Amino acid sequence: MTELLKQDYVVFSELGRGRFGVVSRCVAVDSGESFAVKSIDKRVISAGDSLDTQCLLSEPKILHLLSRHPHITAIHGVYEDETHLHMVIDLCSSSDLHTRIISRVIPEPEAASLMRQLMQAVAHCHRLGVAHRDIKPDNILFDQENQLKLADFGSAEMIKEDELMSGLVGTPYYVAPEVLAGGEYNEKVDVWSSGVVLYVMLAGFPPFYGDSAVEIFQAVLRGNLRFPSRAFHGVSSAAKDLLRRMLSRDVSRRFSAEQVLRHPWFTIASESMATG
Incomplete structure (x- = not known):
């Protein structure tokens, strides 16, 4: 996990797992506020369908474009290292x-x-x-x-x-x-x-x-x-x-x-x- 992400957030338990990575709960170091971090394994998507790669890597850009709508999960930060793309997003702790x-x-x-x-x-x-x-x-x-x-x-x-x-x-x-x-x-x-x-x-x-x-x-x-x-x-x-x-x-x-x-x-x- 990228050092910059660790500087800004403390990452805790895993909330869910998908085809390309995991979602975990995290807490901002400066405010103590809880968020979710979606960590996408770039190695998995690069080995798969090019459409998957294109869509998943454009997700942060799309979330920034849509951000601050009351009924869309907001993005709060993006961190990247050699193997993963990490997106800090709203924590939705109630059931889906x-x-x-x-x-x-x-x-x-x-x-x-x-x-x-x-x-x-x-x-x-x-x-x-x-x-x-x-x-x-x-x-x-x-x-x-x-x-x-x-x-x-x-x-x-x-x-x-x-x-x-x-x-x-x-x-x-x-x-x-x-x-x-x-x-x-x-x-x-x-x-x-x-x-x-x-x-x-x-x-x-x-x-x-x-x-x-x-x-x-x-x-x-x-x-x-x-x-x-x-x-x-x-x-x-x-x-x-x-x-x-x-x-x-x-x-x-x-x-x-x-x-x-x-x-x-x-x-x-x-x-x-x-x-x-």
Whole structure:
């Protein structure tokens, strides 16, 4: 670990481990404030896919560009040595969304509050020309004040206006069909993934599934969106309408992040929370 990082932070226990490195808790020497440090092993990514290398090494730049949004993990420092890239980021010590949704279905007003925070983060990314490309419950964290934070921009890409991306990036249940189709795509892949997150919060299971990655991909490509009555009998028609618009296979008809935020469901759900 780089000496400069050790001068500024005391690194403690490991919080999690991914394909390219580990995330640990650390404390700033000067303030005593707690953060997380994401340490990426450059040897692993340089030996792998060039897309992985490009995305992971651009992550600090992207986080700096997006920084100080209330619903995106902020970056506080970058340190590099011969073998690792270390990023000091917000510590989100509460459970992630994945942990929350495996234990219970999220009530609709609560789901609306979480989705509003997520889409505010996504809209901010898109306004600044960043596509996240791997939105899923595991990458949706919560800080000590229970504020949602979109995290892990290791698959993100910066795009110019009207520019398209390519490359198979994402997670089986949450990846958009146009990504799987192998062609070019735009930032609306994030809206699709967010729509899957909303569906899972409300139903407790994903809209497109199978017993293997191949079967899941086939179901996503078919995009046959259903609302089984056993799971959706208490869900409002406004929520289902929004899901149809987010999970539209026709990208030209799929809502943008800004359009999602303007959907009346958010007002209806918040009024329901106020009167419930």
